[in-house]
Amino acid sequence: MNKSWISPTIDQVGVEERVTRFNTRSVKKESKMQGMLLALNMIDLTTLEGKDTAGKVKQMCYKAMHLADDIEGLPTVAAVCVYPNHVKTAKKALQGSNVKIASVATAFPSGNSSRKIKLEDVKIAVTNGADEVDMVISRGEFLAGNYNFVFDEIAAIKEACGPARLKVILETGELSTLDNVRKASDIAIYAGADFIKTSTGKIQPAATMPVTLVMLQAIKDYYDESGIMIGMKPAGGISTSKQALQYLVMLYETLGEKWMTNEWFRFGASSLANDILLQLGKEKYGVYYSGDYISKD
Amino acid sequence: MATTKNKIVKKSAPQVSSVKSVFQNYAPAPESSDHIQLKSQYDLFINGKFVKPLSKEYYDTINPATGKKIASVAKGNEKDIDAAVKSANKAFETWSKTAPKERAKYIYRIARMIQERAREFAVIETMNGGKSIRESRDIDVPLAANHFFYYAGWADKLEYAFPNRNPKPIGVAGQIIPWNFPLLMAAWKIAPALATGNTVVLKPAETTPLTALKLAEIIQESGLPDGVVNIVTGFGDCGAALVNHPQVNKIAFTGSTPVGKYIQKAIAGTSKKVTLELGGKAANIIFDDAPIDQAVEGIVNGIFFNQGHVCCAGSRLFIQENVAEKVIKKLKERMKTLIVGDPMDKNTDIGAINSQAQLDKINHYIKLGQKEGAEIFQPECSIPSHGFFCKPTLFIGTSQSHRIVQEEIFGPVLTIQTFRTIEEVIEKANNIPYGLSAGVWTDKGSKIFNLTSKLRVGVVWANTYNKFDPTSPFGGYKESGFGREGGVHGLLPYVKF
Numbered sequence: 001m002n003k004s005w006i007s008p009t010i011d012q013v014g015v016e017e018r019v020t021r022f023n024t025r026s027v028k029k030e031s032k033m034q035g036m037l038l039a040l041n042m043i044d045l046t047t048l049e050g051k052d053t054a055g056k057v058k059q060m061c062y063k064a065m066h067l068a069d070d071i072e073g074l075p076t077v078a079a080v081c082v083y084p085n086h087v088k089t090a091k092k093a094l095q096g097s098n099v100k101i102a103s104v105a106t107a108f109p110s111g112n113s114s115r116k117i118k119l120e121d122v123k124i125a126v127t128n129g130a131d132e133v134d135m136v137i138s139r140g141e142f143l144a145g146n147y148n149f150v151f152d153e154i155a156a157i158k159e160a161c162g163p164a165r166l167k168v169i170l171e172t173g174e175l176s177t178l179d180n181v182r183k184a185s186d187i188a189i190y191a192g193a194d195f196i197k198t199s200t201g202k203i204q205p206a207a208t209m210p211v212t213l214v215m216l217q218a219i220k221d222y223y224d225e226s227g228i229m230i231g232m233k234p235a236g237g238i239s240t241s242k243q244a245l246q247y248l249v250m251l252y253e254t255l256g257e258k259w260m261t262n263e264w265f266r267f268g269a270s271s272l273a274n275d276i277l278l279q280l281g282k283e284k285y286g287v288y289y290s291g292d293y294i295s296k297d
Numbered sequence: 298m299a300t301t302k303n304k305i306v307k308k309s310a311p312q313v314s315s316v317k318s319v320f321q322n323y324a325p326a327p328e329s330s331d332h333i334q335l336k337s338q339y340d341l342f343i344n345g346k347f348v349k350p351l352s353k354e355y356y357d358t359i360n361p362a363t364g365k366k367i368a369s370v371a372k373g374n375e376k377d378i379d380a381a382v383k384s385a386n387k388a389f390e391t392w393s394k395t396a397p398k399e400r401a402k403y404i405y406r407i408a409r410m411i412q413e414r415a416r417e418f419a420v421i422e423t424m425n426g427g428k429s430i431r432e433s434r435d436i437d438v439p440l441a442a443n444h445f446f447y448y449a450g451w452a453d454k455l456e457y458a459f460p461n462r463n464p465k466p467i468g469v470a471g472q473i474i475p476w477n478f479p480l481l482m483a484a485w486k487i488a489p490a491l492a493t494g495n496t497v498v499l500k501p502a503e504t505t506p507l508t509a510l511k512l513a514e515i516i517q518e519s520g521l522p523d524g525v526v527n528i529v530t531g532f533g534d535c536g537a538a539l540v541n542h543p544q545v546n547k548i549a550f551t552g553s554t555p556v557g558k559y560i561q562k563a564i565a566g567t568s569k570k571v572t573l574e575l576g577g578k579a580a581n582i583i584f585d586d587a588p589i590d591q592a593v594e595g596i597v598n599g600i601f602f603n604q605g606h607v608c609c610a611g612s613r614l615f616i617q618e619n620v621a622e623k624v625i626k627k628l629k630e631r632m633k634t635l636i637v638g639d640p641m642d643k644n645t646d647i648g649a650i651n652s653q654a655q656l657d658k659i660n661h662y663i664k665l666g667q668k669e670g671a672e673i674f675q676p677e678c679s680i681p682s683h684g685f686f687c688k689p690t691l692f693i694g695t696s697q698s699h700r701i702v703q704e705e706i707f708g709p710v711l712t713i714q715t716f717r718t719i720e721e722v723i724e725k726a727n728n729i730p731y732g733l734s735a736g737v738w739t740d741k742g743s744k745i746f747n748l749t750s751k752l753r754v755g756v757v758w759a760n761t762y763n764k765f766d767p768t769s770p771f772g773g774y775k776e777s778g779f780g781r782e783g784g785v786h787g788l789l790p791y792v793k794f
Contacts, residue, residue: 009740011760014591024431026326026643035320217590224626252320253634260320 007186008221010178010214019209022250033283038042039244040067041075042262044102044233046270047082049202050297054180057086061071061093063297068277071284077273078203078262079132083108084121087128102167105132106157109171109200111136115153122160133157134167136200142184150184151191156194167195167233172211175201182212183220183258195231206236209250216254229258235268312684317764323636326643328430333417333443339370339506341377341530342513344384344525351376356532358506359425362640362649362684373531375538378498380540383525388486388524392580393466393494395522401452404491405675406519407512408445411438411484414515420506422480423640425507427649427685428603430641440765441484444783447767448488451788455493464792466494467570468546471539474509475552477707483509485550487526493791495547498527500539501680502552504652506530507731537563545569549790551608554705554731554776559781572780572790574608575771576705579754580726581611581762582716585620587738588760593627596711599736599762601635601647601689605709606655608777611762613702615722618715625693625713631687632676639681646708650685659687659708666692666701671712673720697728705731719744723751732774736762755781 027035045064047056057080064077079100082090087103094101103125107113113121118135125133135157141149158166168188172181188196196215199206212234219230232251238244244267251265259265274294282288338355340347355761357366371377392400415438422433447558455464471488474482479501490497499511513528528533537555540548540563550560564571581599583592599611616624640648650656664674667673671692680686687709695702695712702712716722726735734756737748744778745759755773765771770786772778780790 008590009586009588011588011591011740014588014594014760017761018591018594024435024643025323027323027327029324031320108519248320257320 002201007179007183010182012178012210014208015178015213019213019250022209022253023246025246025249027245027249029116035245035248036262036279037075039248039267040273040276041078041243042265042266042267043077043273044079044081044235045077045273046080046201046235046268048104051084052086054086054089057082057089057094059297061090063295064094064099064170065097066086066135067080067273068281068294069275071280072243074280078266081134081268084125084128084130087125091129095124100131101129102132102134103128104134104136104155104200106135108134108136109202111138112140114296115156118153119156119160122157126160126162126164130164132165132167132195133161134169134197136176137173137184138170139171142175142180147183147187151187154188154191154193154199165231166192167197167231168193169200169235170215171203172198173205173258176216178210181214181280185215186222189218189230193230195233195266197233197235197268199236199268201236207234207238209246209270212247213250213254216251223255229264231264231266232259233266234267238267238269239275241272241279307322310410323644325639327639328420328423328641328643330420330424330641334421335368335421335507337368338679339368339510339530340508340759341371341373341381342517342526342528343377343381344388344527345517347513351380356503358425358504360424361504361651362681365586367424368507370510370530371527373500373535375465375534377529377531378535378538378542381498381529382469382471382539382544384524385498385527388522389466389468389496392496392522392525393733394792395494397453397455397494400494401449401489403519403521404445404449404452404488407515407521408449410519411442411445411512415439415442418480418511419581420641421511421757422650424572426476426479426505427640427651429645429648430643431645432603432648437478437481440744440767442480444481444488444767448787450462451489451785452492455788455792458788459792459794464493464788464794467791467793468495469544470495470497470547470549471500471542471545472497472549473536473552474499474501476505476610477603479505480508480512482551483512485551485787486526489782489787490549490791491525495789495791496525498529498539498545500529500531500536500627503530503532523584540564547571547790549780550574554629558791559777570790572772572782573778574780574782575733575776575778576707577608577610577731577777578613578703578705578731579609579734579736580609580613580615580722580752581736582722582726582738583614583616583620583624584737584739584741584744585617586740587620587697588740589620589624589627591760592738593624593631595736595738595760595762596628597631600711600762601709604647604650604687604737606651606707607763609756609763610707611734611736612706612711613726613729614711614713615716615725616713618717621715625691629674629676630692632674633678635676635689637678637680637686637688644734647689650687650708653685655707656685656687659706659710662701662704662706662708662710663690666695666710666712669701671695671699671701697725703729719747720735723748727751727753730776733777734758
């Protein structure tokens with residue numbers, strides 16, 4: 001095995017201090033505007049509820065393509081993220097646009113099922129037309145120290161994905177330490193993940209900046225070793241444009257320009273888009289308008 | 298509608314190219330200086346009043362980021378020092394007998410007033426000294442206030458600090474402070490002196506007198522009795538007069554080792570007490586089991602904090618050979634994200650070098666390092682054409698015999714050596730006349746404790762660097778000086794038993 005396979009240790013205090021430094025960066029004026037547009041373009045607009053219906057998915061897909069038609073020059077979001085049984089509906093609704101379809105799979109969000117069922121879940125999502133598959137790792141097996149199990153499972157699912165890109169959700173809120181986050185990141189990356197992702201959004205804490213930084217550093221080390229780029233998706237808990245800009249500063253200063261596109265970085269968020277629209281609307285109209293001016297699909 | 302929108306957005310965002318260029322340095326975010334009040338001329342603060350210098354002379358203090366004059370400042374001489382010491386001596390009679398809890402009230406008041414005017418202090422500190430506004434705002438000014446708060450708490454508890462020893466104040470403390478942390482060093486010196494019942498004559502560094510003079514304004518407003526704190530600006534002769542004044546009972550000096558040696562000689566044979574906090578050339582040691590990414594951050598904080606104008610800067614980096622390549626690569630990449638430039642911009646990481654003289658000294662060492670054959674690295678960052686600026690600099694492949702390794706540069710210049718074993722690195726770390734601080738980076742607690750007992754330095758930081766706190770003593774071994782400032786230890790130099 002490669003020498004870098006041994007995960008480096010992580011010092012939590014140091015990680016938090018670095019994050020504080022990112023957050024003192026003052027992003028104003030044109031940097032802020034461009035940053036917000038980029039953040040919009042990196043969003044995976046998400047609905048993952050038991051009560052999801054075709055109607056709800058269609059409405060969200062329209063919003064994905066038409067964030068706020070009164071403001072010119074807005075991008076679309078990067079993707080919509082739905083359960084496998086809604087992929088077909090989304091596919092139809094998004095026809096002709098460049099918005100991708102991501103589908104969660106592998107017994108999301110707990111991941112507690114057999115490998116056979118997980119693989120089947122993935123196949124359904126891909127057959128229905130998902131461009132991207134968001135899987136969850138088996139946290140129980142990871143915490144029990146069965147790293148080979150976790151590795152093999154990811155590798156098998158990557159194979160089942162075919163041409164679809166695989167995002168591996170570590171559910172860092174259940175991993176307890178940053179050392180574990182780093183270890184799980186390395187396992188996912190070496191097992192074939194195209195993206196690594198913090199959380200399902202069903203567990204608290206979801207994405208945090210320290211956790212995301214550790215994952216970005218894992219991506220960086222792998223890139224230095226292999227020249228292969230891996231994407232990053234923090235998900236859950238990022239709801240304001242200020243937070244999004246802070247994540248972009250962290251991305252820029254950790255991985256650099258190459259990652260500053262929605263091909264390599266995503267925000268898993270449902271309410272972030274509307275906060276950014278509120279800020280952009282302020283730039284256009286000079287005042288903050290009521291939230292009722294922004295659609296809530 | 299949908300089609301026009303979709304034309305705008307291709308697979309990846311069309312904005313990306315412009316975002317790249319905009320995020321390169323972020324947009325300018327200058328801190329406003331509208332709210333500060335600066336006079337065009339500053340006098341000496343003696344006996345509770347601002348008085349004209351007996352020398353009748355003034356000198357210009359400049360902004361090192363622009364080279365432009367900010368104000369003229371009184372050039373105190375021997376006679377001014379004499380007046381200040383006499384006023385302090387007179388004030389000592391009542392101040393030393395003032396009830397400790399009353400003394401504490403004044404010190405608390407000063408602390409709160411610094412907090413209230415924190416933004417003003419931060420802006421002036423940055424204008425006069427060249428350090429980034431991020432540091433003066435987040436580190437210098439809050440820490441200065443905290444030092445006053447902390448020692449205010451000790452004022453009426455001295456018998457707990459020194460049980461059964463009946464601590465008494467010494468008298469007049471002559472305090473000479475450097476230009477790298479002008480307000481913070483004033484706080485480090487004044488706060489424990491007042492808490493223990495001494496009176497003070499403070500001489501700020503000639504290049505950075507303004508925040509000390511603003512502090513004088515606060516002290517005046519606080520109602521502290523006249524003469525308890527006197528602040529005399531001036532040059533080296535002014536400091537010498539203070540050291541040699543017969544009515545000064547204690548000298549507290551922070552600055553260079555040569556001046557420290559001069560003070561030692563000057564006071565030999567007198568009964569003056571002295572504490573010296575002098576130069577340093579600290580080892581920052583990275584073991585192979587360290588948290589590498591955080592260690593890289595610690596290296597950056599260790600040497601580039603305050604442009605490297607820090608006596609405890611981690612200026613000698615030791616990396617275990619099996620991770621050296623990786624650490625150096627990461628360090629170089631991290632340095633590319635450092636923003637060097639206008640200290641008043643909130644995004645600036647490395648501000649201006651304090652003076653032309655200091656910049657010349659640093660450039661001398663950068664040339665010397667290249668002449669000595671060390672490999673130099675500087676990131677391709679732009680630096681302003683006016684003012685005194687220096688790119689962050691690495692020297693790779695250095696050894697103990699290089700002069701850039703042996704001598705204190707006091708700038709953003711880091712020398713890198715590798716080591717193989719723990720014994721080797723301890724020997725090399727100690728193989729220097731200085732002994733102020735060191736950093737150790739490892740995941741193993743036992744290794745940290747092994748090193749803390751073997752490194753001949755006053756402060757060892759483990760898995761962090763350049764952390765300061767009023768409760769923690771700070772000071773050196775060997776030619777880095779003696780005596781401790783901060784914590785309960787910081788009271789000791791100001792009491793007699």
